[in-house]
Amino acid sequence: MKPQLIPCILLLAGCAQQTATDDPFDARDPIRPFNEKIFAFNLAADKYVIRPTAKAYHHLPDWTRGGIGNFLTNLSEPENAVNFILQLNPKGTFTATWRFILNSTFGMGGLRDFAGENGGLKYMETDFGETLGHYGVAQGPYVVLPMEGPSTVRDTAGFAFDWFADPVGYVLNTPGQIAQSVAEGIATRDDQSAIIDQLYYQSLDPYTASRAAYIQHQDAEQNQDTKQ
Numbered sequence: 001m002k003p004q005l006i007p008c009i010l011l012l013a014g015c016a017q018q019t020a021t022d023d024p025f026d027a028r029d030p031i032r033p034f035n036e037k038i039f040a041f042n043l044a045a046d047k048y049v050i051r052p053t054a055k056a057y058h059h060l061p062d063w064t065r066g067g068i069g070n071f072l073t074n075l076s077e078p079e080n081a082v083n084f085i086l087q088l089n090p091k092g093t094f095t096a097t098w099r100f101i102l103n104s105t106f107g108m109g110g111l112r113d114f115a116g117e118n119g120g121l122k123y124m125e126t127d128f129g130e131t132l133g134h135y136g137v138a139q140g141p142y143v144v145l146p147m148e149g150p151s152t153v154r155d156t157a158g159f160a161f162d163w164f165a166d167p168v169g170y171v172l173n174t175p176g177q178i179a180q181s182v183a184e185g186i187a188t189r190d191d192q193s194a195i196i197d198q199l200y201y202q203s204l205d206p207y208t209a210s211r212a213a214y215i216q217h218q219d220a221e222q223n224q225d226t227k228q
Contacts, residue, residue: 129158
């Protein structure tokens with residue numbers, strides 16, 4: 001689960017006051033009319049379905065939500081390992097592989113983060129979008145995906161690749177992958193509820209606020225990867 005909006009909270013005030021004529025991100029959003037329609041759909045889905053479901057999920061005991069989060073994180077480790085291999089990143093490959101092995105066994109099927117708590121192997125997340133960036137592929141135009149939310153052309157291609165190349169997907173099959181994605185979405189919505197609520201329901205312009213938060217976060221991640 002990616003906490004993509006957490007570093008962007010300080011952007012909200014400034015982004016909410018921008019107009020269409022002074023927004024520096026308009027140039028990266030060539031299909032804005034289409035994106036705005038998808039965003040409106042996502043906002044309605046969040047208001048009437050996702051947000052209420054996440055609030056109900058939040059009433060579960062902390063240990064239950066923690067176990068679900070650990071389990072979902074563990075399912076993402078094979079996908080992380082594949083991408084770290086493609087990125088020629090031995091540390092990431094080692095970490096993702098051994099976290100999956102240790103947490104799947106000593107961590108009761110992934111319900112506990114045994115590797116992080118006892119082996120010092122902290123979670124390292126990646127995806128095929130980052131793999132493409134590692135080889136110099138630019139983000140490309142901004143797009144909004146139904147239910148998934150903010151993305152770019154590169155990250156959309158990465159999302160599609162990860163869906164089909166994820167080793168866990170061959171075990172779970174399509175219905176299992178869909179269930180996994182839904183569970184991840186609800187857990188992430190609960191974890192980031194305060195920030196997402198500010199973007200969606202307290203910004204003067206939720207569309208431009210969400211777009212600015214996403215683009216600046218992705219740019220910051222790419223700059224950080226370049227320095228490493």
